[in-house]
Amino acid sequence: MGDIPDRVSQVDCDILVIGGGTAGPMAAYKAKVKNPKARVVLLEKANVKRSGAISMGMDGLNNAVIPGHATPEQYTKEITIANDGICDQAPVYKYAERCFEIIQELDKFGIRFLKDEKGDFDVKKVHHIGTYVLPMPNGDTVKKALYRQLRRAQILISNRYMATRLLTGRDGRIAGAVAVNTRTSEFLVLRAKAVILCLGAAGRLGLPTSGYMFGTYENAANSGDGYAMAYHAGAGLANLECFQINPLIKDYNGPSCAYVAGPFGGYTANNEGMRFIECDYWSGQMMLEFYNELLSGKGPVFLKLDHLANETIGEIESILHRVERPTRGRFHEGRGTDYRHRMIEMHISEIGFCSGHSASGVFVDEFARTTVPGLYAAGDMANVPHNYMLGAFTNGAIAGEHAIDYAAETDLGEFDPEDVAAECRRVLAPTLREDGIPPNQIEYKTRRFVNDYLQPPKVTRKYELATDRFAEIRDDLEHGMVARDPHELMRSLEAASILDCADMAVCASLFRTESRWGLYHYRTDFPERDNDNWLCHTILSKRDGAMVCETRPVAPYIVPIADDERDAYDRQRIGRRA
Ligand SMILES: Cc1cc2nc3c(=O)[nH]c(=O)nc-3n(C[C@H](O)[C@H](O)[C@H](O)COP(=O)(O)OP(=O)(O)OC[C@H]3O[C@@H](n4cnc5c(N)ncnc54)[C@H](O)[C@@H]3O)c2cc1C
Numbered sequence: 001m002g003d004i005p006d007r008v009s010q011v012d013c014d015i016l017v018i019g020g021g022t023a024g025p026m027a028a029y030k031a032k033v034k035n036p037k038a039r040v041v042l043l044e045k046a047n048v049k050r051s052g053a054i055s056m057g058m059d060g061l062n063n064a065v066i067p068g069h070a071t072p073e074q075y076t077k078e079i080t081i082a083n084d085g086i087c088d089q090a091p092v093y094k095y096a097e098r099c100f101e102i103i104q105e106l107d108k109f110g111i112r113f114l115k116d117e118k119g120d121f122d123v124k125k126v127h128h129i130g131t132y133v134l135p136m137p138n139g140d141t142v143k144k145a146l147y148r149q150l151r152r153a154q155i156l157i158s159n160r161y162m163a164t165r166l167l168t169g170r171d172g173r174i175a176g177a178v179a180v181n182t183r184t185s186e187f188l189v190l191r192a193k194a195v196i197l198c199l200g201a202a203g204r205l206g207l208p209t210s211g212y213m214f215g216t217y218e219n220a221a222n223s224g225d226g227y228a229m230a231y232h233a234g235a236g237l238a239n240l241e242c243f244q245i246n247p248l249i250k251d252y253n254g255p256s257c258a259y260v261a262g263p264f265g266g267y268t269a270n271n272e273g274m275r276f277i278e279c280d281y282w283s284g285q286m287m288l289e290f291y292n293e294l295l296s297g298k299g300p301v302f303l304k305l306d307h308l309a310n311e312t313i314g315e316i317e318s319i320l321h322r323v324e325r326p327t328r329g330r331f332h333e334g335r336g337t338d339y340r341h342r343m344i345e346m347h348i349s350e351i352g353f354c355s356g357h358s359a360s361g362v363f364v365d366e367f368a369r370t371t372v373p374g375l376y377a378a379g380d381m382a383n384v385p386h387n388y389m390l391g392a393f394t395n396g397a398i399a400g401e402h403a404i405d406y407a408a409e410t411d412l413g414e415f416d417p418e419d420v421a422a423e424c425r426r427v428l429a430p431t432l433r434e435d436g437i438p439p440n441q442i443e444y445k446t447r448r449f450v451n452d453y454l455q456p457p458k459v460t461r462k463y464e465l466a467t468d469r470f471a472e473i474r475d476d477l478e479h480g481m482v483a484r485d486p487h488e489l490m491r492s493l494e495a496a497s498i499l500d501c502a503d504m505a506v507c508a509s510l511f512r513t514e515s516r517w518g519l520y521h522y523r524t525d526f527p528e529r530d531n532d533n534w535l536c537h538t539i540l541s542k543r544d545g546a547m548v549c550e551t552r553p554v555a556p557y558i559v560p561i562a563d564d565e566r567d568a569y570d571r572q573r574i575g576r577r578a
Pocket of ligand 1: 018019020021022023024043044045046051052053054058059060061062063161162163164198199200201217218219221222223225226254255356357378379380381387388389390392
């Protein structure tokens with residue numbers, strides 16, 4: 001590899017926010033607004049202007065708790081039930097209490113939300129029980145609006161820096177992070193009193209059925225670095241066996257999206273055009289019914305809109321083809337699929353970790369604190385279940401506000417310089433080889449095996465085989481991978497994160513010896529749900545260099561769930577009609 005600057009620059013700050021997608025900008029903004037004198041750094045692997053899951057915009061808020069339409073109690077109850085009871089309710093309740101204020105703030109930033117003729121928020125019902133979906137007619141402006149606020153608040157933005165490892169002090173407190181420039185390979189050590197992880201989902205874990213490595217459902221820059229970094233820093237990660245698997249448009253690999261089309265009368269149907277699930281809100285049980293239908297002889301599964309009026313379809317197109325994914329209209333045009341005449345073929349996504357749509361993430365409490373002092377996490381990588389975009393904004397805000405108070409009472413932590421030196425050696429190892437295996441081959445092989453062995457239904461024997469295959473890949477990665485330029489160096493680091501996530505997926509899945517969350521954790525060797533032994537979190541962490549799992553009780557509910565409500569999400573299949 002060409003010249004790599006041997007200089008390691010260092011920056012000191014009060015708060016380091018890693019990941020400038022959705023949660024990160026809000027965390028940085030709230031911290032800075034609360035203490036304008038503080039040094040707040042926002043570090044991003046891409047460019048904050050257009051990074052993360054909302055890079056092109058977003059069609060709406062999936063989970064808005066708006067007074068007059070829903071209460072924090074109702075929302076907390078719905079999410080607890082949707083998540084099969086495994087839910088520490090305090091963070092969910094706190095989100096539900098705060099999110100309306102965040103909507104109003106986003107409104108002031110210039111992001112508009114759909115209102116009815118009386119000027120009230122026009123919230124739509126998609127969930128099984130309550131009403132929470134709020135469309136965003138100018139959702140394509142969300143990133144621009146956020147960026148303006150970051151500039152106004154004078155946040156220090158470092159684009160094109162990829163964080164690789166966290167630094168902790170001898171006392172176990174967070175002390176900062178190491179990052180590497182994705183264009184020059186220059187190292188940057190960031191010392192910080194508090195660090196907020198907002199690195200998004202582990203979206204490049206499974207391989208899309210299209211075979212394209214970057215054609216993932218999730219933002220493809222989210223390669224699980226946050227999960228890997230939290231793990232290596234000793235933080236606990238919760239319920240990683242609760243995979244993210246989403247319904248999507250086949251070959252396009254984007255959302256279909258029943259959340260937009262549902263309120264207009266669209267729905268998910270089988271090849272006979274019949275509805276087979278009660279509710280299009282995504283849950284593990286819904287995905288299991290989807291999967292069963294695919295295998296039943298009544299698949300494929302489709303998004304059905306062809307029964308709707310031309311004007312209604314026009315309205316749906318004006319959202320789905322313009323706001324979040326402008327490529328979607330072009331995809332349908334190219335394929336010759338018009339919603340008016342044909343149902344649109346859907347499929348099942350590759351697996352990943354994500355709490356935005358599921359519940360797999362770094363364990364946090366209601367202040368977004370992880371188990372490492374001074375380390376916070378928010379957004380898709382923190383385990384507040386089903387928290388989506390508004391959850392990223394709200395929990396990002398909560399993290400920023402708490403972290404800035406924490407930073408006011410603490411000094412910069414002291415880390416061991418040898419930790420930085422060791423990280424530089426790890427990062428640079430693939431650059432020192434003359435020849436070897438390029439990172440894309442390491443990544444492709446890992447993700448192909450993720451599909452072969454980890455995609456649910458989960459079979460114990462397959463998971464055991466995966467353990468062996470991943471160990472072989474790790475040997476190749478550590479001793480044979482080559483990086484020939486800064487771009488490949490970034491990819492080599494991502495390949496390492498992806499492999500870490502694959503190992504974590506195996507470890508957590510084998511630990512929970514029951515089935516739960518529908519398809520997300522359906523184990524053929526333990527097909528039943530076992531509430532007597534497993535109505536608890538699984539926490540995965542690194543101890544003495546090894547990956548370990550343990551159980552953690554679910555915190556006592558603050559919103560009680562009646563016995564006859566507990567299984568509301570289990571009854572997804574539409575019964576046979578006489
Ligand atoms: C296709 C799709 C459609 C969706 N539709 C909706 C919807 O309609 N409504 C809704 O409410 N929610 C929706 N969501 C969910 C919502 O977008 C996410 O929950 C939310 O944006 C997650 O925010 P985040 O900050 O956690 O992650 P992101 O916004 O993805 O940000 C993560 C950031 O971290 C950066 N990063 C990653 N690794 C590193 C590293 N090593 N160093 C530095 N930076 C790094 C990335 O570049 C990225 O900018 C959708 C998600 C997807 C993928």
